[in-house]
Every structure is written in C-alpha cells, then in structure tokens.
Amino acid sequence: MRITMPDKVIEGSLTVLGLAEAAHLGTLFLGLPFHVCVMILAVLLFCGVLAGAGFRVWKIKKQGSTLQAEKHAAQGAAARHSYIFLLAGLLVILQMVWYYWARVPYIQNDITGETVQTILASDRLYALNPLTGKDFSAGMPMRLKILVLPTLYAFVCRLTGWSVMTVCYSVMPCIVLLLSYTVYLGWAEYLFSSDERKRLLFLGFVMMIYQFGAYALPMDGYTLLFGGYQGEAFRTGVLLPYALLCCLRGRWRGLLLCLLAEVCVVWTFYGLGYVAVTALLYGAVRLFSQRQNRRKTK
Amino acid sequence: MIGLNGQYLALFMAALLFILLTDREHPKEFPGFCMLTLLLLLTPASLLLIRYQTGFYGRENIWRLLPLTALTAYGGVLTTDKLSAKLLHPEGRVVWLKGRKSLCGALSVMIVAALLFLCGTCLPGRTITEERHSATGLPQEAAVLEKLDIPEDGLVSLLAPDEVSAWARIYSGRLLLPYGRNLYEPELSAFLYDTYDEEMELLHDWINGSLKQPEDEKEALSQQREFLDFCGDQKYTYLIFSEERCDEVLKQALAEQEYYREETDTQLPYRIFTLQ
Numbered sequence: 039m040r041i042t043m044p045d046k047v048i049e050g051s052l053t054v055l056g057l058a059e060a061a062h063l064g065t066l067f068l069g070l071p072f073h074v075c076v077m078i079l080a081v082l083l084f085c086g087v088l089a090g091a092g093f094r095v096w097k098i099k100k101q102g103s104t105l106q107a108e109k110h111a112a113q114g115a116a117a118r119h120s121y122i123f124l125l126a127g128l129l130v131i132l133q134m135v136w137y138y139w140a141r142v143p144y145i146q147n148d149i150t151g152e153t154v155q156t157i158l159a160s161d162r163l164y165a166l167n168p169l170t171g172k173d174f175s176a177g178m179p180m181r182l183k184i185l186v187l188p189t190l191y192a193f194v195c196r197l198t199g200w201s202v203m204t205v206c207y208s209v210m211p212c213i214v215l216l217l218s219y220t221v222y223l224g225w226a227e228y229l230f231s232s233d234e235r236k237r238l239l240f241l242g243f244v245m246m247i248y249q250f251g252a253y254a255l256p257m258d259g260y261t262l263l264f265g266g267y268q269g270e271a272f273r274t275g276v277l278l279p280y281a282l283l284c285c286l287r288g289r290w291r292g293l294l295l296c297l298l299a300e301v302c303v304v305w306t307f308y309g310l311g312y313v314a315v316t317a318l319l320y321g322a323v324r325l326f327s328q329r330q331n332r333r334k335t336k
Numbered sequence: 337m338i339g340l341n342g343q344y345l346a347l348f349m350a351a352l353l354f355i356l357l358t359d360r361e362h363p364k365e366f367p368g369f370c371m372l373t374l375l376l377l378l379t380p381a382s383l384l385l386i387r388y389q390t391g392f393y394g395r396e397n398i399w400r401l402l403p404l405t406a407l408t409a410y411g412g413v414l415t416t417d418k419l420s421a422k423l424l425h426p427e428g429r430v431v432w433l434k435g436r437k438s439l440c441g442a443l444s445v446m447i448v449a450a451l452l453f454l455c456g457t458c459l460p461g462r463t464i465t466e467e468r469h470s471a472t473g474l475p476q477e478a479a480v481l482e483k484l485d486i487p488e489d490g491l492v493s494l495l496a497p498d499e500v501s502a503w504a505r506i507y508s509g510r511l512l513l514p515y516g517r518n519l520y521e522p523e524l525s526a527f528l529y530d531t532y533d534e535e536m537e538l539l540h541d542w543i544n545g546s547l548k549q550p551e552d553e554k555e556a557l558s559q560q561r562e563f564l565d566f567c568g569d570q571k572y573t574y575l576i577f578s579e580e581r582c583d584e585v586l587k588q589a590l591a592e593q594e595y596y597r598e599e600t601d602t603q604l605p606y607r608i609f610t611l612q
Contacts, residue, residue: 137465139468140467140468141465141466141467141468142465142466142467142468142473142474142475143465143473144464144465145502145503145506146521146523147521147523147524149517149524149527151505151506152505152506152516152517155505155506155507155508155509156505156509157509158509159508159509159510160509167516167528167530168505168516169505169513169515169516169517169518169524169528169530170505170512170513170514170515170516170530171491171505171509171510171511171512171513172512174528174529174530175530175531176528176529176530176531177528177529177530178527178528178529178530179527179529182527201472202506202509203472203473203474203506203507204473207473208473222405222406222409225406225409225410229362229410229413230413236413236417239412239413239416239445240409240410240412240413241409242445243408243409243412243413243448243449243452244405244406244409246449246452246453246456247344247404247405247408247409247452247456248405249456249458250342250452250453250455250456250457250458251342251344251404251405251452251456252456252457253341253342253344253456253457254341254342254396255396255397256396256397256398256399256400257342257344257404258400258404258405259405261400264464264465270397270400273400274400278400278401278403279403279405279406282366282369282403282406285369286365286366312400312401315401316401319369319372319373319376319401320365320369322372323365323368323369323372324365326368327363327364327365327368
C-alpha cells in the first residue's frame with residue numbers, strides 16, 4: 039500500500055499529539071510544574087524531528103529514484119491545475135481569516151481558554167479551578183484532566199510568546215482546518231486516484247459543505263469553523279474521516295493512531311470513543327461484503 | 337443536522353441513494369458503511385446500544401459518526417460527472433450545449449454547487465459570532481477588561497456582569513472571579529465538580545441587576561450597601577457595573593461607600609470601581 043502525503047502529515051501530527059500526551063501525563067501524575075512539562079515536550083519534539091529527518095534521509099538514500107519520480111509527478115499535477123490550486127488556497131485562507139481572525143471566538147460550552155490561562159498563570163496543570171482561578175472546592179474529573187490540548191496550547195503560548203486568545207482561537211483552529219482538508223485530500227486520492235479534475239472537484243465540494251453546512255451543532259462545518267480549537271473539532275474534522283479512510287484502505291496503523299489520539303483529545307468511555315464505533319461498524323460492513331463475495335464465487 | 341436552516345441530511349440520503357444506484361466503479365464498502373451508520377442512528381433501539389456515548393454530550397452529537405462531508409462531496413462529484421455526460425449527449429434536448437464539453441462540465445458543477453448552497457445556509461457565520469472590535473479578540477461588551485490594570489506578577493479579583501466576566505479568565509489568568517461561568521452556563525458543570533453556594537448566586541444576580549429589590553427605598557438602599565460592604569470585605573479589586581444597571585439607588589449607595597473609587601474616562605457603557 040502506497041503511503042501518501044496526507045498519511046504522512048496526519049500521522050505526523052498524531053505522533054506530535056502522542057508526544058505531548060506523554061509529557062502531559064508525566065507532569066500531571068508526578069505533580070511537576072508546567073515549565074518542566076515545556077522542557078520535556080521540547081526535548082521530545084526535538085528528538086522526534088531528528089528521528090523523522092533521519093528516517094527521511096535513510097529512505098531517500100534507499101529509494102531515491104522512486105521518490106524523485108513521485109515528486110516530479112506531484113509537481114506536474116500542481117502545475118497543470120495551478121489556477122484551481124490557487125483558487126482553493128484563496129478560499130481556505132478566506133475561511134480562516136473570516137472565522138478565526140475577524141470574528142469573536144465562540145466560547146460557549148467550552149473552558150479551553152480559561153484552562154490554558156490558568157496553566158500559564160499558575161505554572162501547574164489543573165491545580166486551580168480554571169473558571170475562577172481559585173483553589174478547587176470539589177475538583178475536576180480525571181477524564182478531563184488527562185486531555186492534552188490545553189497543555190499543548192499552553193506549550194505553544196510559552197514557546198512563541200503569543201497570547202492565549204491568538205493561539206487558542208486563531209492559530210490552532212487554522213491548523214486543525216488545514217489538517218481536515220489534508221484528510222479529505224487523502225479521501226480524494228482514494229476515491230479518484232486516476233482523475234485529477236475529480237479530485238479537485240471533491241475538495242471544492244468539501245469546502246462548500248463546510249461553509250454552507252455550518253448551520254447545526256453536529257455538522258462538521260459548524261464544529262470546525264466555530265469551535266476549531268476544541269478536541270471535538272479535531273475528532274470530527276480529522277480523526278473520524280481519517281479513521282474511516284484508514285479502514286477502507288486497510289491501513290491499520292493509521293486507525294490505531296486515531297484510536298489513541300481520540301483518547302487524548304476528547305472524553306471517551308474508557309478509551310472507546312467514536313473512532314472505535316466507526317471501526318466496529320466498518321468491521322461489520324466488511325464481514326458482510328466478504329460473505330457476499332464468497333457466496334458469489336461459490 | 338435535522339435543523340430548520342439546512343437540509344444536508346436529506347442531501348446526504350439522496351447522495352447515498354445515487355451512489356448505490358449508479359456507481360459501478362468503486363467498491364460498495366463506503367456507501368455500505370454510510371447506510372449502516374444511518375440505520376443505526378435512525379433506529380431508536382440501536383441508539384440504546386451507543387447511549388453511553390451521549391452521556392456527557394447532547395444526543396445530537398452522535399450524528400458526528402455519519403461521514404456526511406465525505407459522502408456528500410463524493411455524491412456531488414459523481415452527479416457532476418453524470419450530469420455533464422447527459423448534457424453533452426448528442427441526443428440531448430439542449431441544442432446549444434451539444435459538443436461543448438467544458439461548458440457542460442462548468443454548468444453541472446454550478447448546478448451541484450447551487451444545490452449545496454440552497455440546502456445549506458450562509459447565516460450562521462454572521463449570527464453566531466460577532467465581528468472583532470479589538471486586536472485582543474474580545475467582543476465589544478467585554479472590551480472594558482482592557483481598561484483594568486493587571487500587574488504581571490500579582491493577582492486581582494473582579495466582580496462584573498456575565499457578558500464581561502465570561503471573558504475575564506480567557507483574557508487573563510491573573511484575574512480571579514468569585515464564581516465561574518458554570519454558575520450561569522449549566523452545561524459547563526460537566527467540566528467541574530465545583531458548585532457555588534446561595535451567597536454567590538445572590539451576588540451574581542446583584543451585579544447583573546436581576547436581583548429583586550425591595551419596594552421600600554430605604555430597604556433597597558440598605559440592600560445595596562450590604563452587597564457593597566460584602567465586596568469590600570472580600571477585597572474584590574474591581575467592581576464593574578453596566579450603565580443600565582446603575583439605577584438611582586445603586587448610585588446613591590456607591591456614592592456613600594468608602595471601599596471603592598470610580599475610574600473615570602472609561603469611554604465605555606460601564607462604570608469601573610477600584611478598591612482603595
């Protein structure tokens with residue numbers, strides 16, 4: 039099975055999420071200050087980047103000619119449809135500017151911003167009530183304390199010096215939206231591998247569905263465009279479509295990464311979230327289709 | 337998804353049917369998955385099986401399981417293809433389109449795009465959130481927070497109406513509040529076990545102006561004084577009142593008290609009082 043560019047991008051970002059979760063859990067359970075978590079995560083990410091670069095160099099040396107041919111093919115496709123790529127890029131930038139930079143963030147039913155501010159101000163993970171800044175009177179559920187996104191956002195704030203408002207409500211939603219479009223690029227390659235025009239059309243329609251379909255809470259567009267910083271958006275826009283794509287392509291490593299990533303970003307029932315349900319449903323469909331195929335061959 | 341403003345579920349079903357009936361090229365596993373998920377979501381008995389997933393979220397969230405975006409876009413591409421072929425057909429009724437491949441293609445894309453637009457809506461982008469007025473990203477009603485003097489190494493406490501205090505902890509981690517957003521946004525209780533006593537609820541109602549005032553003017557004044565004394569005793573650094581909230585009784589009580597001095601020149605429809 040061929041590993042595509044979207045696979046690399048998505049699985050790379052899920053690996054970053056996994057490293058952040060490791061640093062987060064270590065700091066949380068050992069009761070260490072947040073600045074130690076920043077150092078641990080920085081070291082982990084640095085090692086990860088080094089390992090990734092080393093693997094890439096090794097791979098280029100091993101199958102250099104194949105990679106070069108793939109690169110040329112991709113460049114050729116981009117050049118043939120450069121105007122469509124440009125238009126699509128402009129639309130995505132417009133979406134990002136309009137929803138994440140020009141509008142007031144949508145904060146209902148979410149405490150991410152407060153949590154990140156509390157982590158930065160107290161230099162501790164979940165030591166204070168994020169909504170008041172004071173000591174907890176009864177505490178916070180552990181199922182939420184283990185979620186990594188607030189720690190990751192606080193890490194980005196500390197590293198870049200950007201404000202919490204900028205990181206949580208502008209930068210991160212842009213990244214999640216781009217990752218979501220990357221997943222659908224993978225879908226386009228899976229569904230229309232031989233037709234570039236159809237692939238671009240598919241992506242155009244995805245963009246329109248996000249844009250015009252943002253009218254109700256469970257819609258993908260609504261979650262991504264109004265709550266792009268939430269774990270729910272990452273699950274809806276990235277994990278669920280990528281998990282299903284991995285199922286259809288038989289890429290089980292990707293599915294496993296999605297299963298693990300979901301546990302890190304949203305509350306799940308003992309680790310069995312929507313990705314697990316998706317995998318189960320797909321298993322049922324596959325079993326049914328295999329039985330039908332066997333009957334046909336008999 | 338089954339909202340009043342959009343019909344994407346209907347569009348999804350139409351796309352699913354179209355794919356199942358017309359697509360002979362691709363394996364049926366993807367539409368099969370969509371069909372099974374849809375049945376699961378529409379059947380109440382099946383919903384019981386996955387009820388645990390909705391324990392902490394609204395029931396409608398379960399609809400996220402449906403790969404609506406992927407299937408609808410897939411159906412859109414196939415429809416464009418079939419429509420284009422139909423328009424281009426030599427025996428087609430539309431004479432001026434015959435033989436014009438690019439025009440047929442563009443027209444069919446426009447028809448599908450129009451369908452997506454008509455089944456969806458453009459409104460939420462303008463109604464759910466408002467335009468930014470400051471570089472910080474705060475809404476206009478919370479811009480008063482920018483007027484507060486928050487030391488880099490210290491903490492300040494604030495009592496403000498809901499529209500302001502909702503943004504206070506997002507704006508700065510050094511701003512402490514007597515009660516959190518979960519007091520007036522019950523959905524947030526899922527995030528915390530902390531609850532508030534009746535005193536905090538009364539304080540919330542008082543600062544927002546929703547606390548019932550005694551009809552007798554003296555009693556009303558005494559009530560306002562009691563709350564201001566409480567705030568002073570608790571050493572809340574800042575009190576913010578909206579202009580609408582400042583009735584004559586409150587104005588009188590504020591003029592008499594000794595805990596706070598008013599910040600002037602705020603140029604906003606809020607009055608800020610700082611602990612002396």
